[in-house]
Structure formats: structure tokens, C-alpha cells
Amino acid sequence: MKFSLKQLQVFQKVAEYKSVSDAAKSLHISQAAASMALHQLETLLDNSLFVRQGRSMELTAWGQWLRPRVHELMATCNTIDMGINSMELVSGVLTIGASQTPAEHLVPGLFSALDQSFPALRLNFAVENTEHVISGLLDYHYDLGIIEGHSDHEKISREIWCKDELVVFASSRHPYSQLQKVSLSQLEMARWILRERGAGTREIFDLCIHEYIDQINVHREYDSIAVIIDMVRAGDYLGCLSYRSLQAWEEKNELSILNVPELSMKRDIAFIWRKDDTENLARDAVLNVAKKLIN
Template sequence: MRFTLRQLEVFAAVARLESVTRAAEFLALSQSAASTSLTELERQSDCQLFDRVGKRLRLNALGRQLLPQAMALLNQAREIEDLLDGKEGFGSLAVGNYLATLLIGAFMQRHPQSRVRLHVQNTVHIVQQVANHELDLGLIEGCCQHPDVELQPWVEDELVVFCAPQHPLAQRGRASLDELAGEAWILREQGSGTRLTFDQAMRHHRPALNIRLELEHTEAIKRAVESSLGIGCISRLALRDAFRRGSLVPVETPELDLKRQFCFLWHKQKLHTAAMREFLEQCRALTAGVQRSDEIVLPPIA
């Protein structure tokens, strides 16, 4: 065999980071060691895997073809290493919403030795990271059209408009579109699945909304609405505890369709590790017969 796992590891890191320097830092190698490793891989194979664009290294056609296979081999090597060490390896997992965070807890209780890396980001970033092999698995709200990504619908979710208990809409419990148009809004940022669902629901009958704040995190939106800075619209599941406590109040909006779909996604050429398969199976078992995410009963934390 003319290549080593270290060479493939350096190649994969350079492919993701587009820089030998950043790849060396990520792998805790010297820059000369990383550069030598990549040079040797190309020399031994008598091929070029990157186009040099200024200071950046970008995968050429052959490099893009090699990357998924290199990642699959590296994942298998890590599984072998974990098996020999008596551990359960999970790799990395992207988390795009509140629900997945809860599911990770249940998984880690069953597998306390597993290693999980969580990324709470919006849909656009999750899709891009999965497509770039930076993440093994993503959970997003809605759909994506990326040609390298495979999507699997999971369970239906619903957004809900909400406000602080002292807000006038809290007394009535529902609002018309005209009433909503007159409110100050605290919304997710552009590029998030939540914002896309909200914009689509409002597209046919939305006057210009007064969007007071755009925030990247669900918890920040909840805190802002609790502080009476405006009204919001996020997943009903993420608001479940706040509604029970009475710190926030739902506002029904019969004129709006705020339903959406949670979907898992992974790279089409991604090798599914044993832990990935088990996590997906656990999620499917948890939602068997369930129509909406807010019907899911999560196992108690020990």
C-alpha cells in the first residue's frame, strides 16, 4: 500500500480547511510535517489532488472523488481503534435544533463511552458542513436541495407564535394577520429552517413586518420575548416547558400554516458507522407512531 492513514488524515483536513497551516494546527502537527505528508501522497500516486488558488488549496476533480472514500476509510480506522480500546466511537454529530439535543442525552446514557460533538447551527451551515464531510450527521427543519446530500424525513414539527404573559395578545390567546402585522417581532436569522418556515407561511398575506431583532439561538429569542421586547415564532417543542411554567404564552394563528418536517441528512457517500446506525434507529423507535415532535415522550434522565 502506497499511502498511510496519516496521509489521508492530512489530505482530508486540508480539503476541509483549504490550508496546510490550518490543517496542521487542527491535527496538532508541524506545518512541515503536514506539508510533507500531502506532498508524499501526491508524489507516490503521481497525481495532483488540489488546485492552488492564491494561498488556498481547493480540491480538483480527482480530489473531490477521493475525499468521500478517504473519509470512509478514516471512519473505519477510528472504529477499529475504538474497538481495540474497548470504547464506542460515534464521531461527530450536527445538531440543528432543540429536539436533537434532547435525543443526544438519551443516546449518551445508553453509551456513556461514546464521543459526541454537537453543533447547534442554522440549516444552511449544517447542510454545508455535511456536504463538506465536516459532520457525519445533521438534523434540520425542512428540506435542502444540495446534490451531494441525502435527506430522510423523520417527524413533523410545528412553529407557534408566542408572547409574554403581560402582552395584550396573551389574554385573547389568538391573533389575526392584521393584528400580527402591528407587532414587533423577535425572529430567527435568515438561513435558519425556522425562519424559512415562518417566511413561507407569511408569503401570501404578509404586509411589512416590524422585525425588531434577528437572533441565532432559540433560547435568546425566548429571553427577549419574556422581556417584552416583542413576540416570537419558534418550535412548539422548544416552548413546551415555558408554556407549562407560564413564563411564555402561545398565540394561536388559524390563518397561518406553520407545520414543517424534521429531516436527517448525511453525505450520499458517507459510510454509516455502527453508532450512526444505532442513533438513527433509536430516533425512529422513539417516534414510531408519533405524528408531531411535541408528542414525543423522552426517556427520563437518570
């Protein structure tokens, strides 16, 4: 083997940060050392791996081919290192990105079960909307995603974890909360507080509502479920979120779930991962534990 793991590690970080200086900082080496390692790798492979566009280092076609292979190799090296030290079969680091509904209601139980079953597996975690989880996965920021929206990207594999349902809700003091059934025309007249565009919740809501209503009055958009709930509780707005996020507030009689017969907003919460990430013991462990929690 002509090249070193250090050279591949520099390549991986430059691809992630699109900057030699930022890659060097993340690896705690000098910029000169990172530049030399990258130059040596390109010389050994007899191919350019990056092209400079302004201040950004963009992957060439060869770099794009190499990146998933280096990512898999470095993950394997990390797993070997941690596994030997701990004598655990499932080890290493797995970085997970999740959208808000699963992050709030499903991930805590999943991580607790994983900690008990696989103590040598280190889990990094971030919460973003579905669109950003997908883009982060494709850009190698995440190894695994948990989303509540659609994903039909050709480079992504998907496995359903569980079912979920969106509902329309209002403050218990709202006039609509006194109705046995809310009509589509009443929804059209209402003011709405909704998730931001790019969120899986917003995607499903828009698909369902626009089958019947061309335009609704979206008063504000937020990326925070808690803010939306607080706004609706305090005002005369309607909202649409997962029932999982509203159940406790309904039981305290502070929010009411509105009966809109025309709207059926059932959806899947699913795991997603890159198709080029073919074998991953840590990912398989997460999927298996997740299935047992639901069954």
C-alpha cells in the same frame, strides 16, 4: 498499496482546513512533514490534489473525487481501532451538528440513550442553524445532521425523525394575548423578534407568513432561542418558535400562544447525511435509537 494512512490523513486535514500549516498543527507534526507527506501522495497518485488560491488550498477535481473515499476509510480505521480496544461492534467517533430546537429538546435524551447502548461510541456535537449544519455536513465537518428546515440538496440523504410545530407567541401582558383569535392585519401591525435568516425556524415562518403578508416589521433577529423568549416576555413584541421551546413558559403564564387560524406551521425534524457516506454503523445506531425514543 503505494500510499500510507499518514499521507491520507494529511490530505484529509488539508482538505478540511485548506491550509498545510493548520493541518500540521491539528496532527501535531511539523509543516515540513505535512508538506512532504502531501507531495509524496500526489507523486504516488500521479495527480495534483490541491491548487493554491491566494492563501487557501482548494481541491482539484481529483482531490474532490478522493476526499469522500479518504473520509470513509479514515472513519473505518478509527472504528477498527476503538472497536478492537473496547470489543464493541459500534464504536469510533461520530460528529453531529444540530439546529437549536432539536439540540435543546431532543438531543439530550438521544445522547443519554446512546451512551447506555453504545458506550464505545464517542459523540462530538455542535449547535448551529440549519443552513450552517447543511454546509458543515457537505464540507465534512459533520457526519450527521439534525435539522428542522428543508434540505433538497442532491448530495444529501434525509430521514424524518419526528414532527414539530411553530407557533406565534407574545407576553401574557400583550393585548393580543387577551384575544380569542388574532387577525393577519394585527400580525402585520406588530413588531417581531425572530430567528436569523438561515435558521430552519425562520425559513418555515417566512414561507407561511408571506403567503398572506408581503412585509412585516422585524424589529430584531437573534440566533438564540433564549434571547428571543426573554425579549418577547419583557416587551410588546411577537415571536415565532417551536412550541417545544415555549411550553414551560406558557404553563407558568408568562407567555401566550396566539391563535392565528390562517397559519399552520407544522414541520419535520430530520436526520441528514451525505449520500457518499454509504455504510456507517454508528450512524445507523443513532437512527435506530432515535426511532425507539419517538415510538
